[in-house]
Amino acid sequence: MRRRSRQSDEEVSDEVLLAALSGGDEQSGVVFVRRYQRRLFGLALTIVHDVSMAEDVAQEAFIRIFRHALIYDPRRASVATWALTITRNLAIDAVRVRRAIPTAPDERIFIALVSNERDPDEIALTSDDVGRAKAALRTLPMEQRRVIVLATMFGRTAAEIALIEAIPLGTAKSRLRLGMARLREALMGAEVQ
Amino acid sequence: MIDQPGTPRDCDAYCDDLVEFGLGLLSGRRRAEVLEHLETCSRCAVEMEGNVIAADALLALTPEIDPPIGFETRLVKRFDDRRVSRHRPFRVALSAAAAVLAIVLGFGIGALATDHGNSHSAQLSANTVSAQLALNGHGLGSVYLASGSPAWMFMSVDYAHWSGEVWCQITTANGNQETVGRFNLVNGYGAWGVPLHVKASDILSASLVDVSGVVLGKAELRS
Numbered sequence: 488m489r490r491r492s493r494q495s496d497e498e499v500s501d502e503v504l505l506a507a508l509s510g511g512d513e514q515s516g517v518v519f520v521r522r523y524q525r526r527l528f529g530l531a532l533t534i535v536h537d538v539s540m541a542e543d544v545a546q547e548a549f550i551r552i553f554r555h556a557l558i559y560d561p562r563r564a565s566v567a568t569w570a571l572t573i574t575r576n577l578a579i580d581a582v583r584v585r586r587a588i589p590t591a592p593d594e595r596i597f598i599a600l601v602s603n604e605r606d607p608d609e610i611a612l613t614s615d616d617v618g619r620a621k622a623a624l625r626t627l628p629m630e631q632r633r634v635i636v637l638a639t640m641f642g643r644t645a646a647e648i649a650l651i652e653a654i655p656l657g658t659a660k661s662r663l664r665l666g667m668a669r670l671r672e673a674l675m676g677a678e679v680q
Numbered sequence: 681m682i683d684q685p686g687t688p689r690d691c692d693a694y695c696d697d698l699v700e701f702g703l704g705l706l707s708g709r710r711r712a713e714v715l716e717h718l719e720t721c722s723r724c725a726v727e728m729e730g731n732v733i734a735a736d737a738l739l740a741l742t743p744e745i746d747p748p749i750g751f752e753t754r755l756v757k758r759f760d761d762r763r764v765s766r767h768r769p770f771r772v773a774l775s776a777a778a779a780v781l782a783i784v785l786g787f788g789i790g791a792l793a794t795d796h797g798n799s800h801s802a803q804l805s806a807n808t809v810s811a812q813l814a815l816n817g818h819g820l821g822s823v824y825l826a827s828g829s830p831a832w833m834f835m836s837v838d839y840a841h842w843s844g845e846v847w848c849q850i851t852t853a854n855g856n857q858e859t860v861g862r863f864n865l866v867n868g869y870g871a872w873g874v875p876l877h878v879k880a881s882d883i884l885s886a887s888l889v890d891v892s893g894v895v896l897g898k899a900e901l902r903s
Contacts, residue, residue, distance in 0.1 A: 524751060525744035526744050527741050528746070528751070530739070530743075545747060546754065546755045546758055547816045550762065550817070568736045568739055576704055577738065577816060579703070579704050579705060580816070584894060584895070599743070600741055604800075617741060619737070620738050620740040623734075624741070636738075638699060638703060638735075640738060640739075640741065643705075644700060645873040658701075663696075663699045664695060664698070667731045671731070674733075
């Protein structure tokens, strides 16, 4: 197999990598893992809060991605979103099966996600998708932002959110619903602009 | 099939659960109730779909964290292990039991007798497929699907020391999920088989779930 140079690896789009993967190109698999392992492991760890379980989840996600590369549909979502969605679903399943008692989310990651403060490097380093997601999230009142982040990024149920936030279950559910409606509007507004 | 919106009064009973449903956070009976409502209510189905798209957009904010040293090496090994199946005595016994049952029932999956359950996703014969029942890479059994009229499904399980009732759910090509049977695990072991009223070719996967609806393992039958 002909080896690609480091520079050309970085130039290859995610879609091309997936197409090569579905054709059995092992080198594409290596490039894909190196490109995505920090994000997939980061999301898995955010949800399961256990390094060993997070590695298990991230590895299973990569195997699913390799196996199903052929059926990836670019019209439905970007490769990144597709890969992260697979990881999130696996992580949530793992938590439901293996963790009887919900743990509190990682405080540092949680605060960074819900904070209004801007990282000095944020504008220079973030992609369009990240900027759009951050901007949409910041349109939500803080109490809705917190529950949306807890559910979508940490995989917490409404009952767990009620415990973490010390609010009634009904309040947690209605904040989730209202927050998600507002988030949808903000994201649609960003698309129009 | 989605054909019309539910009445607002119907929807009120489900609207607060749509976010959790879309994220896979609901389980058990409540998940089944919401799913049933979504199958007949286009309004809530559209809202739920919009929720999922918005939640997916937030995944762009995922923190990047270095995995432990050796992650890539272990991933490659795990990938290779999936290709070369493991030989475990209990699985041989359970697979053999399923094979005997199948042969007695006349489905002609004699290939199982010589295969010893070692091939998790192999085509065992023209009419029978098998797949590993697994969760996050941990195998906990095998599923055999024999086409015919009717089609048959066999499941053999070794799930730690867990005892209790479990259900078998299938997912069909049109996205429907259906519980097709239930059986008991004793000290983690159990085997079970049932004729199906759907065609084998319509079945995408089979899941083992506990009575609260938590998925214990899944076998992809069309991978």
